[in-house]
Amino acid sequence: MRMEPPVHATTVAIRRRGAWQGVMILGPSGVGKSDLALRLIARGWRLVSDDYTQVWTSGGAVHASAPASIAGRIEVRGVGIVSAATRRMARVVLAVACVPEAVERLPEPQTRRFAGVDLPLLALDPRPASAVDVVAVALDALKPRKTGL
Template identity: 60%
Template sequence: MTAAMQPLHATAVARHTPAGWRGVLIQGPSGVGKSDLALKLIGQGWRLIADDWTHVWASGGALYAAAPATITGKIEVRGLGIVAAPLWPLTRIMLAVACTHEAIERLPEAAAWTWDGISIPQLRLDPRPASAGQVVATALAAL
C-alpha cells in the first residue's frame, strides 16, 4: 500500500455548496479537538466523511476523502463514546484545517497543505472557541 492509500490521522466533514459537496480535512494531534470541531460543523448541517482516520487521494488534480469501511458513519464523542453521525460517503477536499491550542495570528500569511502532489489552502485554528465552526465555514465559502 502506498503512503497515499494509507489512512491519515484526520477527520473530514463536508457540506453542500453551489459547486456540489465540498469538504475540509481536520488535522492535529490526538486530543486537540478534531472530532469536537466536526461535531460543531455537523450541528450546522455538515455531514461526516470520516472521524479520526481518513482515506485521502488525488484524482484529476483534486483531493478526495472517504472513511475506512470499519468506521463509516461513526464519530467519537468524548465522554459519550462512539455514536452514529449524519454521513456523506465521499467528498472533494478543498481546505485543510490544522488544529492547535497555540495562539493564532489575527492576519496570518496564506498557507497550504500538500498531499500526493496536490496543494490546498490550510487554516490554522484553535477548535475550542464556539466560533470555530463558523470560522471553518467562512474559510470554505471564501474559496
Template identity: 60%
Template sequence: MTTQALHGTTVAYRGLDGWRGLMITGPSGAGKSDLALRLIARGWRLVADDYTHVWASGGSAYATVPHSIAGQIEARGVGIVPAPTLGLVRLALLIELSSITAERLPEPQFRTVAGISLPFIQLDPRPASAVEIATSAIVRL
C-alpha cells in the same frame, strides 16, 4: 490510483457548487471530533472520523472513510455515535488544530495532500467561534 490513510477527521459542507471537504488534523485529544460534531450540528456531513483515505484524481484530492468506521464518530465521554454522512468528497481545505493564537490577517498558506496543494489554516477549536471560522474559510474558497 494510490490511496493513503491520513490521521484526520473529514467533514463536508454543501456550498452553491456542491460538497466541499474539510480535513481537520491535530494530535490525539486536540478536538478533531469535537469540532466535527459542532459542524455536523450546523448541517455539515461526516465523511470520516479519525482516519481518512485520500487520493488524487484529475488534479483534485478526494477523501472517503475506511469501511470499518463508516457512519460513526467518537463523542468523548459518550462513546461512538452515528452521524449523518457523505461517502466521498473533494477536499477543499485543511485545518490544523492548535492552541497558538492565529494571526489576524495571515498570508495564505498551503499544504500538500496526495500530491495536491490545498489551502491550510491553523485554528484553536476551543472558542465557540471555531465553527463560524471554519465555515467562513471554506465558503471563501
C-alpha cells in the same frame, strides 16, 4: 488516481455552490478534531470520516472517504462511539490544522500537500464557539473551482 496511506484527520462536508465540499480537520489526538466536527454536523454538515481519513487524488483534486472499519461513526469524548449523518466521500477543498493556542490575526496564506496536490491550510484553535463560523468563512473565501461532484 493516486492513493495515500490514511491521514490522521476528521473530514466533514457540506453542499455549497452546487457541489459537496470537504474540509479535512488535522491535529494530534485530543486537540478537538471530533468536537469541531460535531459542532459542524449540528449546523448541517455531514461526517465523511472521523480520526482517520482515506485520501486520494483524481483529476487534480483531493478526495476523502472513511476506512470501512470506521465509516458512519464518530467518537464523542465522554460518551463513546456514535452514528452520525454521513457522506460516503467528498472532494476536499480546505485543510484545517487544529492548534491548541490562539493563531495569528492576519497570517500569510499556507498550504498542505496531500497525494501531490496542495490544499489551502487554515490554522485554527478549535475550542472557541466561533471556530465553526471561522471554518465556514474560510470555505466561503476560497476561489470557486470546477468540480465533478
